[in-house]
């Protein structure tokens with residue numbers, strides 16, 4: 001049953017609510033009175049539109065009561081945190097992208113930036129975190145944290161958050177980051193916005209504005225977390241710029257102990273097997289990508305050749321991946337990888353918004369397309385209107401000569 005209540009005596013049948021309902025849940029009945037169906041989500045978009053205040057929603061459940069949440073003293077939460085993801089003692093660049101953005105957010109709030117470093121033998125990573133902008137590092141260095149496992153990592157972060165109470169906590173949206181963020185946010189009973197493309201501070205409310213694509217990438221939604229802390233968000237690799245490392249920076253190092261002993265951890269890592277033929281699109285400085293214009297799996301041959309000459313990686317649009325022409329690991333875009341190379345050569349790619357979402361921050365975009373109206377030309381720094389099967393081999397030949405390959 002819908003939660004929205006309509007006062008039939010007050011309703012004038014103006015239909016203002018019907019027009020504004022994003023879910024199409026309202027209509028006028030035979031007597032020209034608004035009625036609501038069960039698809040209503042109680043979003044409240046219709047309330048301010050009713051000129052006679054005939055619409056109402058029941059008050060939200062009392063905080064701390066049945067179905068409610070505990071009252072949170074928001075003023076007790078201060079500081080911006082980021083998680084430093086590392087593997088075998090080497091931090092991923094995604095962590096330092098979080099450091100750069102975290103620094104910006106902390107400066108906007110006039111507060112400190114804290115890095116959480118978990119692992120074994122990772123004190124040097126803590127030092128790096130300071131060089132990338134952290135004022136303080138919370139270091140938990142223990143054999144139980146030598147490889148990533150959800151339970152011990154989440155237990156440590158939950159404990160640290162409960163002790164120190166940060167107002168903002170950001171993590172990279174890597175496989176591990178997504179797993180960890182979800183687990184920590186759930187245990188802390190706070191909100192989490194995944195895959196943000198922008199994070200800013202609202203100067204009036206000091207709330208974190210978490211922006212991300214919604215409805216299949218057709219709109220950008222800005223999400224707030226006004227009642228819970230910390231405000232948590234994940235951000236994909238290459239969305240934010242890497243900050244400069246400053247080896248002269250000084251910071252505070254605080255050591256903590258792990259929460260779970262080995263005997264309490266359900267999962268064990270038996271072995272690591274490196275998958276052959278992995279593509280590392282996120283770190284590639286040059287990407288040559290093929291779209292449906294390549295015409296089939298064999299059409300990627302000139303793309304691969306140019307990528308090889310330029311020392312780059314091969315990217316692809318989703319259409320080619322869906323068609324089975326190339327594995328998913330090559331897909332660039334909203335549901336593939338986000339990349340930020342120095343050079344992105346888009347061959348036979350139309351430039352759909354979902355593809356652009358993954359590559360439009362490349363420093364230099366070259367588009368090759370037979371259609372001069374293709375949207376990719378709107379983001380390209382250089383556009384070549386032509387057949388990729390002529391243009392790409394010609395480019396490969398020229399670069400081969402000039403690079404003496």
Ligand SMILES: Cc1cc2nc3c(=O)[nH]c(=O)nc-3n(C[C@H](O)[C@H](O)[C@H](O)COP(=O)(O)OP(=O)(O)OC[C@H]3O[C@@H](n4cnc5c(N)ncnc54)[C@H](O)[C@@H]3O)c2cc1C
Nearest residue numbers: 291292293317318333334335336348350354355369370388
């Ligand atoms: C929820 C959602 C998520 C999505 N996620 C992604 C994503 O992550 N990544 C992604 O790429 N897409 C994604 N898509 C799909 C996206 O909307 C487009 O359908 C897709 O990007 C189109 O791929 P394309 O440009 O290769 O193909 P098309 O749009 O068919 O374009 C092919 C282009 O090739 C050109 N062409 C043809 N022959 C030649 C030739 N011989 N030489 C030069 N040019 C030629 C044509 O002029 C055309 O512009 C997503 C869609 C949805 C709904």
